[in-house]
Amino acid sequence: MRGPLPISFDHLAHRDFLHHLDVFIQDSEKILTAWDEYSDEHTDLDGWPYDDHAYGLRQRQRDADTAEAFETVRAGARHLLATADAQLPTLPPGSVQAHWVYRLGVLRGALDRLDALHEQWLLTRDSLPAGAGPGASVFDDALAEHHAACWSHLDDWATHGGVIGDINTAARHAPSPLAPPPVALPVLPAPGPTLTVRR
DSSP states (O other), X not given: OOOXXXXXXXXXXXXXXXXXXXXXXXXXXXXXXXXXXXXXXXXOTTSOBSOHHHHHHHHHHHHHHHHHHHHHXXXXXXXXXXHHHHHGGGSOGGGOOTTXXXXXXXXXXXXXXXXXXXXXXXHHHHHSOTXXXXXXXXXXXXXXXXXXXXXXXXXXXXXXXXHHHHHHHHHHHSOOTTSOOOOOOOOOOOOOOOOOOOO
């Protein structure tokens, strides 16, 4: 398990990471909507598929598409979590939602599992017979199992990932902790008529 990465002050990179996360969330929603439509049309009233083989292949496609969409997020995921963790304590209490800490915890746990599963996949891939690459059934089956193991954790990122953007937006609109507090200027009485004293 990796520790949090140092927070970068490269605001362009941070914005880029946030953009990739937004795109992943949108793509995941489309993938899941398409899957739900397929599942509804190809299962009976009890939820059993009419064709187990075709259903399994379509599920594999859902898992693979979701994993591919997350690849653009993976490189910046630790940075996004570390930045959100740093932003939270700087926010005014009234702008913090009670569920934010919980949802960050879900994302962190899911990312830890995804990292562990990725390491496991590399070991599995290296143990395959020589020449067994994409297109070979032994490779494709092992990769499908890997994607299936990852899917629920990727779904956690699709479901809860928006909290990172919510925290970032709140931080951008919060008063800067470096800014001095506003100072109330004393109210001076209005000048009265000037009296001229003759000597």
